[in-house]
Amino acid sequence: MEALFTSTSTVALAEMGDKTQLLALFLATRFASKINIVLGILCATLLNHAVSTWLGIELAQWFPANIINWIVGFSFIAVGLWLLIPDKDESADNQLLKYGAFCATFMLFFLAEIGDKTQVATVLLGAHYGSMWAVLLGSTVGMMMTNVPVIFAGRWLMDQVNAKRTRQLACLLFIIIGMITLVTPYLQ
Secondary structure, eight states: OHHHHHHHHHHHHHHTTOHHHHHHHHHHHHOSOHHHHHHHHHHHHHHHHHHHHHHHHHHHTTSOHHHHHHHHHHHHHHHHHHTTSOOOOOOOOHHHHTTOHHHHHHHHHHHHHTTOHHHHHHHHHHHHHOOHHHHHHHHHHHHHHHHHHHHHHHHHHHHHSOHHHHHHHHHHHHHHHHHHHHHHHHHO
16 A cells, blocks of 8 residues: 555656646647547556566566665655756657547657656656555556646646645655665664
């Protein structure tokens, strides 16, 4: 349950103001079929985060548990600090838009997630918890919680969110998780 809750909350916070959230807003203005955009994001997220979670779990098996705690702990802190840097608005490739709402969304979202903060966080969560399904479900729910409202409420919703404050909160959460990961072995 902890893996599910932590995955959901950290990915949701990390996604606020992220380039993929801006991409969701862009796609919502380009296509009338909001459901196809949602399904494209869902499928791209499931595929990307399944690979990311699996990679985290596999990487964790290559290192002793005490080393993994240090790697994951410091990585959470690094991602937290990385969250303080706002993403640059990268315009979507108009060539992909011709394939329709679902295909364009799937391809653009999948590509935008590669190397993104939420993907790195998902790898770390997989390594930390070792639970494929809890991390995959949590990270996907977190991603959908932040993107689906943007698709339907659009610009109004984005104007209501203080992106800087949200990035600061997400940074704090990642640093706390990192520090807990670092000290937990010494408390047992």
